[in-house]
Amino acid sequence: MKVLVTGGAGFIGSFIVDELVRRGHRVRIFDNLEPQVHPGGEKPDYLNPDAEFIHADLRDRDALARAVKGMEIIFHQAAMVGVGQSMYQISRYIEANSLGTANLLDILVNDKHEVRKLLVPSSMSTYGEGAYDCPACGPVSPPLRTEEQMARGDWEVRCPACGAACLPVPTPETKPQETNSIYALSKKDQEEMSILIGRSYRLPTVAFRYFNVYGPRQSLSNPYTGVAAIFLSRLKNNHRPLVFEDGHQSRDFISVHDVARANLAAMEDSRADGRIYNVGAGGQVTVLDIAETLARLLGLEIQPEVLGKFRKGDVRHCFADITRIKTDLGFEPEVTLEDGMAELIEWSRTVEAEDRVEQATRELAEKGLVE
Numbered sequence: 545m546k547v548l549v550t551g552g553a554g555f556i557g558s559f560i561v562d563e564l565v566r567r568g569h570r571v572r573i574f575d576n577l578e579p580q581v582h583p584g585g586e587k588p589d590y591l592n593p594d595a596e597f598i599h600a601d602l603r604d605r606d607a608l609a610r611a612v613k614g615m616e617i618i619f620h621q622a623a624m625v626g627v628g629q630s631m632y633q634i635s636r637y638i639e640a641n642s643l644g645t646a647n648l649l650d651i652l653v654n655d656k657h658e659v660r661k662l663l664v665p666s667s668m669s670t671y672g673e674g675a676y677d678c679p680a681c682g683p684v685s686p687p688l689r690t691e692e693q694m695a696r697g698d699w700e701v702r703c704p705a706c707g708a709a710c711l712p713v714p715t716p717e718t719k720p721q722e723t724n725s726i727y728a729l730s731k732k733d734q735e736e737m738s739i740l741i742g743r744s745y746r747l748p749t750v751a752f753r754y755f756n757v758y759g760p761r762q763s764l765s766n767p768y769t770g771v772a773a774i775f776l777s778r779l780k781n782n783h784r785p786l787v788f789e790d791g792h793q794s795r796d797f798i799s800v801h802d803v804a805r806a807n808l809a810a811m812e813d814s815r816a817d818g819r820i821y822n823v824g825a826g827g828q829v830t831v832l833d834i835a836e837t838l839a840r841l842l843g844l845e846i847q848p849e850v851l852g853k854f855r856k857g858d859v860r861h862c863f864a865d866i867t868r869i870k871t872d873l874g875f876e877p878e879v880t881l882e883d884g885m886a887e888l889i890e891w892s893r894t895v896e897a898e899d900r901v902e903q904a905t906r907e908l909a910e911k912g913l914v915e
Contacts, residue, residue, distance in 0.1 A: 626768030824864025
Protein backbone atom coordinates (compact mmCIF):
# COMPACT_ATOMS: atom_id res chain seq x y z
CA MET A 545 0.00 0.00 0.00
CA LYS A 546 1.03 3.62 -0.55
CA VAL A 547 0.77 5.40 2.78
CA LEU A 548 1.05 9.06 3.76
CA VAL A 549 1.95 9.90 7.36
CA THR A 550 1.53 13.56 8.23
CA GLY A 551 3.73 14.39 11.19
CA GLY A 552 5.77 11.33 10.27
CA ALA A 553 8.99 12.83 11.63
CA GLY A 554 7.42 13.27 15.05
CA PHE A 555 7.29 11.09 18.14
CA ILE A 556 4.33 8.81 17.38
CA GLY A 557 4.32 9.31 13.62
CA SER A 558 7.89 8.10 13.21
CA PHE A 559 7.10 4.78 14.91
CA ILE A 560 4.10 4.32 12.63
CA VAL A 561 6.39 5.01 9.67
CA ASP A 562 8.91 2.43 10.87
CA GLU A 563 6.25 -0.22 11.30
CA LEU A 564 4.74 0.49 7.88
CA VAL A 565 8.16 0.24 6.22
CA ARG A 566 8.89 -2.98 8.10
CA ARG A 567 5.69 -4.49 6.72
CA GLY A 568 6.62 -3.58 3.14
CA HIS A 569 4.43 -0.52 2.53
CA ARG A 570 5.60 2.48 0.49
CA VAL A 571 5.61 5.43 2.86
CA ARG A 572 5.62 9.19 2.34
CA ILE A 573 6.25 11.54 5.28
CA PHE A 574 4.79 15.08 5.35
CA ASP A 575 6.21 17.16 8.22
CA ASN A 576 7.02 20.81 8.91
CA LEU A 577 9.81 19.94 11.39
CA GLU A 578 8.35 22.19 14.09
CA PRO A 579 11.38 23.72 15.94
CA GLN A 580 9.72 23.24 19.33
CA VAL A 581 9.97 19.48 18.67
CA HIS A 582 12.93 19.36 16.25
CA PRO A 583 15.68 21.77 17.39
CA GLY A 584 16.67 24.11 14.59
CA GLY A 585 14.01 22.61 12.35
CA GLU A 586 16.43 19.81 11.46
CA LYS A 587 15.51 16.29 10.40
CA PRO A 588 15.89 13.86 13.31
CA ASP A 589 18.54 11.16 13.09
CA TYR A 590 15.92 8.43 13.52
CA LEU A 591 13.99 9.40 10.37
CA ASN A 592 13.46 6.24 8.32
CA PRO A 593 15.67 6.40 5.19
CA ASP A 594 13.29 4.12 3.27
CA ALA A 595 10.44 6.63 3.46
CA GLU A 596 10.02 9.59 1.12
CA PHE A 597 10.17 12.92 2.96
CA ILE A 598 8.32 16.15 2.16
CA HIS A 599 9.15 19.21 4.24
CA ALA A 600 5.98 21.31 4.25
CA ASP A 601 3.20 22.63 6.45
CA LEU A 602 -0.42 21.47 6.68
CA ARG A 603 -1.53 25.05 6.15
CA ASP A 604 -0.03 24.93 2.64
CA ARG A 605 -2.94 23.36 0.77
CA ASP A 606 -1.07 22.98 -2.52
CA ALA A 607 1.86 21.18 -0.91
CA LEU A 608 -0.53 18.94 1.02
CA ALA A 609 -2.52 18.14 -2.12
CA ARG A 610 0.67 17.07 -3.88
CA ALA A 611 1.53 14.84 -0.92
CA VAL A 612 -1.91 13.19 -0.99
CA LYS A 613 -1.63 12.40 -4.70
CA GLY A 614 -1.19 8.67 -5.32
CA MET A 615 -1.66 7.70 -1.67
CA GLU A 616 -4.07 4.95 -0.56
CA ILE A 617 -3.93 5.30 3.24
CA ILE A 618 -3.42 8.43 5.36
CA PHE A 619 -2.29 8.52 8.98
CA HIS A 620 -2.91 12.13 9.97
CA GLN A 621 -0.57 12.47 12.96
CA ALA A 622 0.52 16.09 12.50
CA ALA A 623 -0.54 18.42 15.32
CA MET A 624 0.66 21.03 17.79
CA VAL A 625 0.77 19.44 21.25
CA GLY A 626 0.56 21.21 24.60
CA VAL A 627 -2.44 21.86 26.81
CA GLY A 628 -1.09 24.82 28.77
CA GLN A 629 0.61 26.52 25.85
CA SER A 630 -2.55 26.26 23.75
CA MET A 631 -4.33 28.53 26.19
CA TYR A 632 -2.23 31.53 25.18
CA GLN A 633 -1.12 30.56 21.67
CA ILE A 634 -4.66 30.15 20.47
CA SER A 635 -4.26 31.03 16.79
CA ARG A 636 -1.18 28.81 16.47
CA TYR A 637 -2.99 25.72 17.77
CA ILE A 638 -6.24 26.26 15.89
CA GLU A 639 -4.41 26.95 12.63
CA ALA A 640 -2.20 23.87 12.92
CA ASN A 641 -4.76 21.41 14.27
CA SER A 642 -8.24 22.49 13.24
CA LEU A 643 -7.46 24.37 10.01
CA GLY A 644 -4.66 21.99 9.02
CA THR A 645 -7.11 19.09 9.27
CA ALA A 646 -9.72 21.12 7.40
CA ASN A 647 -7.22 21.50 4.54
CA LEU A 648 -6.70 17.75 4.38
CA LEU A 649 -10.43 17.01 4.43
CA ASP A 650 -11.08 19.68 1.80
CA ILE A 651 -8.60 17.92 -0.48
CA LEU A 652 -10.22 14.54 0.14
CA VAL A 653 -13.65 15.95 -0.71
CA ASN A 654 -12.81 18.17 -3.68
CA ASP A 655 -9.70 16.78 -5.38
CA LYS A 656 -9.23 13.53 -7.25
CA HIS A 657 -7.37 10.98 -5.14
CA GLU A 658 -6.98 7.26 -4.43
CA VAL A 659 -7.29 7.37 -0.64
CA ARG A 660 -9.14 4.37 0.80
CA LYS A 661 -8.81 5.03 4.52
CA LEU A 662 -8.05 7.85 6.94
CA LEU A 663 -6.78 7.37 10.51
CA VAL A 664 -6.77 10.38 12.84
CA PRO A 665 -5.54 10.80 16.43
CA SER A 666 -7.70 12.60 18.94
CA SER A 667 -6.89 12.85 22.65
CA MET A 668 -8.07 11.83 26.09
CA SER A 669 -8.04 15.55 26.86
CA THR A 670 -11.31 15.87 24.94
CA TYR A 671 -13.11 14.13 27.83
CA GLY A 672 -12.25 16.79 30.38
CA GLU A 673 -12.59 14.93 33.66
CA GLY A 674 -12.68 11.15 33.43
CA ALA A 675 -15.55 8.92 34.51
CA TYR A 676 -16.55 8.60 38.18
CA ASP A 677 -18.92 6.80 40.55
CA CYS A 678 -20.51 8.56 43.50
CA PRO A 679 -21.09 6.22 46.47
CA ALA A 680 -24.56 7.69 46.93
CA CYS A 681 -25.66 8.78 43.44
CA GLY A 682 -24.03 6.23 41.12
CA PRO A 683 -22.23 7.06 37.82
CA VAL A 684 -21.47 10.76 37.35
CA SER A 685 -19.86 12.87 34.64
CA PRO A 686 -18.66 15.77 36.79
CA PRO A 687 -17.65 19.24 35.65
CA LEU A 688 -14.17 20.60 36.27
CA ARG A 689 -13.29 21.31 39.87
CA THR A 690 -13.81 24.95 40.76
CA GLU A 691 -10.91 27.27 41.47
CA GLU A 692 -12.35 27.89 44.92
CA GLN A 693 -12.27 24.17 45.73
CA MET A 694 -8.69 23.73 44.55
CA ALA A 695 -7.53 26.86 46.37
CA ARG A 696 -8.56 25.03 49.56
CA GLY A 697 -6.38 22.05 48.61
CA ASP A 698 -9.52 19.94 48.19
CA TRP A 699 -8.22 18.08 45.17
CA GLU A 700 -10.63 15.19 44.64
CA VAL A 701 -13.66 15.41 42.37
CA ARG A 702 -16.97 15.79 44.19
CA CYS A 703 -20.43 14.71 43.12
CA PRO A 704 -22.35 17.66 41.64
CA ALA A 705 -25.54 16.36 43.26
CA CYS A 706 -24.56 15.48 46.85
CA GLY A 707 -21.00 16.79 47.25
CA ALA A 708 -19.47 13.45 48.20
CA ALA A 709 -15.97 12.53 47.01
CA CYS A 710 -16.23 10.43 43.83
CA LEU A 711 -14.37 7.24 42.93
CA PRO A 712 -12.60 7.37 39.53
CA VAL A 713 -13.42 4.52 37.14
CA PRO A 714 -12.17 3.67 33.62
CA THR A 715 -13.37 6.18 31.03
CA PRO A 716 -15.27 4.67 28.08
CA GLU A 717 -15.68 6.22 24.62
CA THR A 718 -19.34 6.89 25.45
CA LYS A 719 -18.48 9.47 28.13
CA PRO A 720 -19.50 13.00 27.08
CA GLN A 721 -16.59 15.13 25.89
CA GLU A 722 -16.19 18.33 27.89
CA THR A 723 -13.14 20.11 26.53
CA ASN A 724 -11.24 22.37 28.88
CA SER A 725 -8.37 23.71 26.75
CA ILE A 726 -7.81 25.04 23.25
CA TYR A 727 -5.65 21.99 22.54
CA ALA A 728 -8.49 19.65 23.56
CA LEU A 729 -10.96 21.65 21.48
CA SER A 730 -8.70 21.43 18.43
CA LYS A 731 -8.33 17.65 18.85
CA LYS A 732 -12.09 17.33 19.16
CA ASP A 733 -12.34 19.33 15.93
CA GLN A 734 -9.96 16.93 14.21
CA GLU A 735 -11.89 13.91 15.42
CA GLU A 736 -15.40 15.18 14.66
CA MET A 737 -14.58 16.70 11.28
CA SER A 738 -12.82 13.55 10.12
CA ILE A 739 -15.55 11.15 11.25
CA LEU A 740 -18.24 13.43 9.76
CA ILE A 741 -16.55 13.71 6.36
CA GLY A 742 -15.68 10.02 6.34
CA ARG A 743 -19.30 9.10 6.97
CA SER A 744 -20.70 11.60 4.47
CA TYR A 745 -18.35 10.61 1.64
CA ARG A 746 -18.07 6.89 2.43
CA LEU A 747 -14.38 7.18 3.22
CA PRO A 748 -13.50 4.67 5.97
CA THR A 749 -12.20 6.76 8.86
CA VAL A 750 -10.92 5.80 12.31
CA ALA A 751 -10.27 8.14 15.25
CA PHE A 752 -8.08 7.31 18.24
CA ARG A 753 -8.26 9.01 21.62
CA TYR A 754 -4.66 8.69 22.77
CA PHE A 755 -4.03 8.67 26.50
CA ASN A 756 -0.56 9.53 27.90
CA VAL A 757 1.92 8.23 25.33
CA TYR A 758 5.57 7.90 26.30
CA GLY A 759 8.71 6.36 24.87
CA PRO A 760 11.89 7.01 22.85
CA ARG A 761 11.98 10.03 20.50
CA GLN A 762 9.68 12.13 22.66
CA SER A 763 11.34 15.54 22.87
CA LEU A 764 13.12 16.01 26.21
CA SER A 765 13.59 19.73 25.57
CA ASN A 766 9.94 20.56 24.89
CA PRO A 767 8.31 21.56 28.21
CA TYR A 768 4.83 21.12 26.71
CA THR A 769 5.19 17.45 25.82
CA GLY A 770 4.18 14.42 27.92
CA VAL A 771 4.73 14.37 31.66
CA ALA A 772 7.14 11.40 31.58
CA ALA A 773 9.48 13.25 29.20
CA ILE A 774 9.17 16.47 31.23
CA PHE A 775 10.09 14.68 34.46
CA LEU A 776 12.97 12.87 32.76
CA SER A 777 14.36 16.16 31.45
CA ARG A 778 14.34 17.56 35.00
CA LEU A 779 16.03 14.48 36.45
CA LYS A 780 18.73 14.36 33.76
CA ASN A 781 19.63 17.90 34.79
CA ASN A 782 19.64 16.95 38.51
CA HIS A 783 16.52 19.00 39.15
CA ARG A 784 13.49 17.87 41.12
CA PRO A 785 10.41 17.09 39.01
CA LEU A 786 7.71 19.69 39.64
CA VAL A 787 4.40 18.05 40.60
CA PHE A 788 1.20 20.05 40.76
CA GLU A 789 -1.59 19.52 43.32
CA ASP A 790 -0.64 16.67 45.69
CA GLY A 791 0.72 14.34 43.00
CA HIS A 792 -2.05 11.79 43.38
CA GLN A 793 -3.88 12.80 40.21
CA SER A 794 -3.86 9.79 37.89
CA ARG A 795 -3.51 9.06 34.21
CA ASP A 796 -3.11 6.12 31.82
CA PHE A 797 0.41 5.68 30.39
CA ILE A 798 0.90 3.70 27.17
CA SER A 799 4.10 2.95 25.25
CA VAL A 800 4.51 4.47 21.81
CA HIS A 801 5.17 0.96 20.48
CA ASP A 802 1.68 -0.12 21.52
CA VAL A 803 0.17 3.03 20.00
CA ALA A 804 1.82 2.25 16.66
CA ARG A 805 0.49 -1.30 16.83
CA ALA A 806 -3.04 -0.02 17.49
CA ASN A 807 -2.83 2.22 14.43
CA LEU A 808 -1.68 -0.60 12.16
CA ALA A 809 -4.34 -2.94 13.54
CA ALA A 810 -7.07 -0.44 12.65
CA MET A 811 -5.59 0.16 9.21
CA GLU A 812 -5.77 -3.54 8.40
CA ASP A 813 -9.22 -4.31 9.85
CA SER A 814 -12.44 -3.02 8.31
CA ARG A 815 -14.24 -3.50 11.65
CA ALA A 816 -12.53 -0.30 12.75
CA ASP A 817 -14.09 1.80 9.98
CA GLY A 818 -16.14 4.69 11.29
CA ARG A 819 -15.22 3.89 14.90
CA ILE A 820 -13.60 5.88 17.71
CA TYR A 821 -11.20 4.10 20.07
CA ASN A 822 -9.51 4.81 23.36
CA VAL A 823 -5.83 3.92 23.03
CA GLY A 824 -4.38 3.42 26.49
CA ALA A 825 -2.91 0.69 28.67
CA GLY A 826 -6.12 0.41 30.67
CA GLY A 827 -4.34 1.15 33.97
CA GLN A 828 -4.36 3.94 36.56
CA VAL A 829 -1.00 5.46 37.56
CA THR A 830 -0.44 8.59 39.65
CA VAL A 831 1.78 11.41 38.45
CA LEU A 832 3.83 11.05 41.62
CA ASP A 833 4.43 7.36 40.80
CA ILE A 834 5.87 8.33 37.40
CA ALA A 835 8.32 10.82 38.93
CA GLU A 836 9.45 8.33 41.57
CA THR A 837 9.75 5.44 39.09
CA LEU A 838 11.96 7.45 36.75
CA ALA A 839 14.24 8.57 39.60
CA ARG A 840 14.55 4.99 40.85
CA LEU A 841 15.37 3.59 37.41
CA LEU A 842 17.97 6.33 36.93
CA GLY A 843 19.51 5.47 40.30
CA LEU A 844 18.95 9.00 41.59
CA GLU A 845 17.89 10.01 45.08
CA ILE A 846 15.93 13.01 43.85
CA GLN A 847 12.45 13.42 45.27
CA PRO A 848 9.78 15.29 43.29
CA GLU A 849 8.77 18.73 44.52
CA VAL A 850 5.04 18.67 45.26
CA LEU A 851 3.90 22.24 44.67
CA GLY A 852 0.39 22.22 46.12
CA LYS A 853 -0.57 24.52 43.24
CA PHE A 854 -2.95 23.86 40.39
CA ARG A 855 -3.09 24.65 36.69
CA LYS A 856 -6.41 25.91 35.44
CA GLY A 857 -8.16 23.28 33.36
CA ASP A 858 -6.25 20.30 34.76
CA VAL A 859 -8.31 17.19 35.45
CA ARG A 860 -7.93 14.96 38.50
CA HIS A 861 -8.30 11.44 37.10
CA CYS A 862 -8.64 10.05 33.59
CA PHE A 863 -7.69 6.52 32.55
CA ALA A 864 -8.94 4.40 29.69
CA ASP A 865 -11.57 1.74 29.34
CA ILE A 866 -10.09 -0.18 26.39
CA THR A 867 -12.86 -2.78 26.07
CA ARG A 868 -13.93 -1.52 22.63
CA ILE A 869 -10.53 -1.78 20.93
CA LYS A 870 -9.93 -5.17 22.57
CA THR A 871 -13.29 -6.48 21.38
CA ASP A 872 -13.18 -5.08 17.84
CA LEU A 873 -9.51 -5.50 16.97
CA GLY A 874 -8.11 -7.91 19.56
CA PHE A 875 -5.69 -5.19 20.65
CA GLU A 876 -3.82 -5.74 23.91
CA PRO A 877 -1.03 -3.48 25.17
CA GLU A 878 2.23 -5.45 25.34
CA VAL A 879 4.74 -3.09 26.98
CA THR A 880 4.65 -2.91 30.78
CA LEU A 881 5.13 0.45 32.46
CA GLU A 882 8.39 -0.70 34.09
CA ASP A 883 9.85 -1.96 30.79
CA GLY A 884 8.63 1.07 28.87
CA MET A 885 10.11 3.55 31.34
CA ALA A 886 13.39 1.62 31.36
CA GLU A 887 13.50 1.85 27.56
CA LEU A 888 12.78 5.59 27.72
CA ILE A 889 15.67 6.08 30.14
CA GLU A 890 18.08 4.01 28.06
CA TRP A 891 17.23 6.06 24.97
CA SER A 892 17.58 9.31 26.93
CA ARG A 893 21.25 8.57 27.51
CA THR A 894 21.86 9.21 23.79
CA VAL A 895 20.20 12.65 23.58
CA GLU A 896 20.51 16.02 25.28
CA ALA A 897 17.74 17.37 27.46
CA GLU A 898 17.44 21.11 27.96
CA ASP A 899 15.33 21.75 31.03
CA ARG A 900 12.86 24.53 30.17
CA VAL A 901 10.20 23.54 32.68
CA GLU A 902 10.63 26.47 35.05
CA GLN A 903 10.46 28.91 32.14
CA ALA A 904 7.25 27.28 30.89
CA THR A 905 5.76 27.34 34.39
CA ARG A 906 6.55 31.05 34.68
CA GLU A 907 4.83 31.68 31.34
CA LEU A 908 1.72 29.88 32.58
CA ALA A 909 1.78 31.86 35.81
CA GLU A 910 2.18 35.16 33.94
CA LYS A 911 -0.92 34.29 31.92
CA GLY A 912 -2.85 33.57 35.12
CA LEU A 913 -3.05 29.82 34.44
CA VAL A 914 -1.25 28.63 37.60
CA GLU A 915 -2.62 29.32 41.09
